[in-house]
Amino acid sequence: MTLHPLLKAYMTRKSRSVNLALRRYLPKDDALIGRAMRYSMFAGGKRLRPVLVIAGAEICGGRQDRVMPAACALEYIHTYSLIHDDLPAMDNDDLRRGMPTSHKKFGVACAILAGDALLTEAFRLLALCGNSKLVAARDVVRATGILAEAAGYQGMVGGQVSDTVETGNWHQISAAAAAKRLQTIHLNKTAALIRASLLVGAVLSGADRSRAEALDAYGKNIGIAFQVADDILDVTADKMLLGKHGSDRDNDKLTYVSLYGVERSREIAARLVRDAKTHLRPFVAKGAILSLLADYIIERNY
């Protein structure tokens, strides 16, 4: 399945704008930390989260240029999480998207600090949105709270701890308990930041509560679907295409595939995408891009 031409055009245009903005915001000097930050930020990536920030803004009547620093902030946080996840003490990956991981290229100490720098800088970028007279300062403060909650111990970092440190042997717990555990991990590890991307875009555009809640529900569904699709790709996709060694299967990890098998996982993902789309109804025609994006989430093959 190919990318829908409308979505493809949208993502190409938006990710190009995001890349230009990232070059503007990232450090330009030759210092080691700046080089490490730039290396990981430009080691590939579809800029999904920034595109979601922009789409979340536009669907609520906001404008791309006003939320661009926030869009970049989401990519900074996503990238920092990849750098830290790849570390020897965590997933110990040498390659990501076919390129040496940050610690392979710059050493472990520098990789840890580059991640720290990107995470910190994300909040500076978010605060930059307050420079626009067209974004209310109270909305920037709200967005800061939303992003920090989604990225921290109640969200992404919490999910990462459950997924890598507190792994345990899931074969020793009941299927129902394993299913619940899996959903919690995926909600936190992946869905939290995807939801936050949409919400931050919406909040910075002055979205009312009902629109923000609809987008949040949409984001929750595509966020989990994204992780289910990742679990499927991990066992079905060409390793060369994914550009990494090893797989979750090698670790006998708790994933949708290890718990439900590939076919049932595909059904789960499809249902999540259907559910996601129902939450776009209030936006009528403005929901078209996010509707296509929901399909893309589970149909991507890399």
Add this chain to the structure above:
Amino acid sequence: MTLHPLLKAYMTRKSRSVNLALRRYLPKDDALIGRAMRYSMFAGGKRLRPVLVIAGAEICGGRQDRVMPAACALEYIHTYSLIHDDLPAMDNDDLRRGMPTSHKKFGVACAILAGDALLTEAFRLLALCGNSKLVAARDVVRATGILAEAAGYQGMVGGQVSDTVETGNWHQISAAAAAKRLQTIHLNKTAALIRASLLVGAVLSGADRSRAEALDAYGKNIGIAFQVADDILDVTADKMLLGKHGSDRDNDKLTYVSLYGVERSREIAARLVRDAKTHLRPFVAKGAILSLLADYIIERNY
């Protein structure tokens, strides 16, 4: 030299309030990440940065309760930086203040994530200040930008990279170049967060520009003095009192002591403290606590 009784009373009262607030803000459940966060937050520490936030607020006519989440945020960032600095890939310290470091207690992966969680949560706490009707949202946004800049690649993280990763052999550069390099490292590694503490307190209290600048200049001076005093303590203090093994001297690191010797370093610190105090003049009597605190910075013996 003992702590001045007035300053002692102030610090005891404020650090007690800070500790109560920290207990309120830290996760309370039994999850691993929450335990790791609490462990390092309550492994000792004088709460110097939170006290500076409060003092910075009070000297500008602000109130403790309005800046308390920000005060805690500064301690979160300080603590995350200690956790990451202690990691095997960085300073590789087993003990801090006589207790096992985070990675010794919880493992490296968990220590990295606990640091990430504290850093992220710091910005959630700062955003919480916006809940008070008496703090302007635009001041919260400004404070967020100040904190992120001070803690990130242009500040603390940048200093840490220079200090641990880009060490090089300082004997091979000129004394003038080494002195410049040392000041840059110390400005970023230590002074940036101390300055930001005072500024965040001031900004959240609606301080005008001239007061904010005076406090910033004071903070810059005591920040460097703090690091000079640290370098001196590292070679003169009882290791049991410091509660850590090894020392900068063992690594033949670039420090004030290795560059200037102990006596000259003491003179430098004393001059910095004198300079710091001159910037308190506009505050007249209200500057008393910060004046005593400047003395304390170089007279502490642990």
